[in-house]
Amino acid sequence: MALPSTTRAWSIREINKDSFDSLLGDHDVLVQIEAVSLNYRDLAIPKGLYPFAINLPFVPGSDSAGIVLAVGPKVIRVAKGDRACTLFNEHHLTNPITPEAAESGFGGAIDGTLREYAVFGDHALVKAPTSLNAIEASTLTCAPLTAWNALYGLQSKAIKAGDWVLTQGTGGVSLSGIQVAAAAGATVKPGATHIINYKETPNWGEVARALTPEGAGFDHILEVSGAGSLEQSLKAIKLEGVITIIGFLAPSEKQPPLMDALKHVCIVRGIFVGSRQQFEEMNRAIDSAKIYPVIDSNIFSFDDVKKAYQYQWDQKHFGKVVIKIAN
Template identity: 60%
Template sequence: MSVPKTTEAWIIDSHNEFDGLKLDKHRPLPEVGDYDVVVQIQAVSLNYRDLIIAKGQYPFPMTLPVVPGSDGAGTVVAAGKKVTQFKAGDKVCTLFNQEHQAGPVTPLALGSGLGGAIDGTLRKVAVFPEHGLVAAPSSLSPIEASTLTCAPLTAWNALYGLASKALKPGDVVLTQGTGGVSLAAVQFAAAAGATVIATTSSDDKARKLKELGAHHVLNYKTTPDWGDKAKALTPNGEGVDHVIEVGGAGTLAQSLKAVKLEGVITIIGFLGGVQKENTPSLLDALTSVTTVRGIVVGSKQQFQDMNRAIEANAIRPVVDQTIFKFDQAKDAYQYQWDQKHFGKVVIEL
C-alpha cells in the first residue's frame, strides 16, 4: 500500500451530541517525517471519554475540528528513514498521551491526548510519531489489540503505577462495575495472584465477572452498603489493598469504607457524577489513612510492561459481541451511551 495524501476519517466539528460526528472522505494526511510511522488502522475501540467529547462535556484540552478516538490497532504501512522501532508490516497500538513516554505524566503529555487535543484514530490511515506507538501483543487480533490503549493501560497503572504500593500476590483488589477499566483490572489482579472483589448490578454480570477471575461479587443494588461488606470479606477484616474507583463522587464513600489502612484508592472516572450530597472530603482520606490517587491512563513504558504480562498470562481483552463497521460509527457511540455493551465496543475498519 502506497502512502496516500488523504484518508477517510470521522471528525467532530461541533458539540452537537453525536450529530457532531461527520464523515470526511478526504481528510488531509501530514507529510511523513523522518521519525514518523504511517499506520493502516484496522480497529478502533470506544471509551466513555469519546462519548463526552462528542457531547461537549470533556474537562481536558481539546481542539475542534478533531478526528475522534484514542484507541486503535493496525499495521505499519511505511516508516520514516530514521525510525528504528517499527517497519512495514508490524502490528501496532496507539499510545493515548503521545508524549507520555515514562515516569510521571507532565503538562506536555497531558496536552497530547489522541482524539481530543490532536487527531485520533477513527480514520483509515494515520501518521504518528514513532514514540506514539507500541508493538501490539502477538497473541491478540487487531480487534482485541484495539482495546488496550486506554482502559487496560489505566487499570495497569492503577495496580502498578505507584511503585511503593504495587500489586503483589495475596493483595485484595476491589473493582466497580463492568466497564473496560474494571474488567481489565479483574483480569490483571487475578493473573497476579490477588483476591478480587467486584461490584455489579445483575446476576448475569456477576457470572461473567467470576468467569474473568473475580472471587467475590457484590450486587450494589441489593447491597448498597457494599463497602463494609467488601471489607468483611478480606483477611481479618482489615480491608482491601487497592480500590479501582470509577464511580467518583457517587461511590467514594463506600470505597473509603472498604479500603485498609495504608491502602490505595485510584480515582479513574466519575460515572456516579461529579458531586453528591455528603461527598467525602480530603480529610476523609486522612482519617482513613489511605492514599487517594488520580491517574490519566499510563506511559509507553507501562504499556510495554502490560503487553508482556498479557502475552505471558494469555489474557484476552473483553470485547462486546457487537462489532461495528466504519460507516456505523454513530451507531457505535449510541450503543455504548445506551449501555447495551459488556466489554469494549469496537469499530472494525
C-alpha cells in the same frame, strides 16, 4: 463535475530552518488502522460531559490497532508490517506525566484514530502483543493500561499475590483490572470471588470490607465511578491501601472531604491512563500470561460509528465496543 471524496495533504511535524526536510517526516509512521475501540470518554466529549480540554474540530478516538505500511528513515521503534497500538497521550512516554503529555490526548486535544489511515510519530506507538489479533489489540490503549497503572503504577504499592482488589461495575477498566489482578495472584471483588450489587446494597463499602480477612479491607480499589462512590471506597480500603481514582461516571455534589484520606490512613491517587513504558510492560505480561481482553459480541463497521456510540451510551454492551475499520 463530481465532488471529490478523498484528499491528500502534507503535514509539517517539526521546525527546521535549514531545509524543507520536515515535510518528509523522518520519524513518521504510516498506519492502516484496522480497528478502534470506544471509551466512555469518546461518548462524553460530543455530549459536553468531558471535564478536560479539547480542540475542535478533531478526529475522535484514542484506542486503535493497525498495520505499519511505511516508516520514515529514522524510525526504529516499529517496522513495516508490524501491528502497532496508539498511545492515549502521545507524549506520555514515562512517568511521571508532564503537563505537555497531559495535553496531548488523541481524539480530544489532537486528531485521533477513527480514520482509515493515519500518520503518527513513532514515539506515539507501541508494538501490539503477538498473541492478540487486531480487534483484541485495539482495546489496549486506555482501559487495560489504566488498570495496569492503577495496580502497578506505585512501585512501593504494586499489586502482589495475596492482595485483595476491589473493582466497580463491568466497564473496560474494571474488567481489565480483574484480569490483571487475577494474573498477579490477587483476590478480586467482583469476579469469580465475590459480587455485590451496589443498587441493592447502597452501603457496599462496609459489606465489601467484611469479606476481607479479619475485615481489614482491600489493598487496592479501582474507583471508576467518581465522587458518587468515593465515600464507600474509603469505607472498604485497608490501612495503607491505595484507592486509584480513574473515572467520572457518577458525579455528585456530595463527596467526602480530602481529609478523609487521613482518617482512613490510605493513599488516594488520581491517574491519567499510563505511559508508553507501562504499555510495553503490560504487553509483555499479556503475551506471557495469555490475557485476552473482554470484547462485546457486536463488532461495528466504520459506517456504523454512530450506532456504536449509541449502543455503548445505552449500556447494552459487555466488554469493549470495537469498530472494525479495515476489511
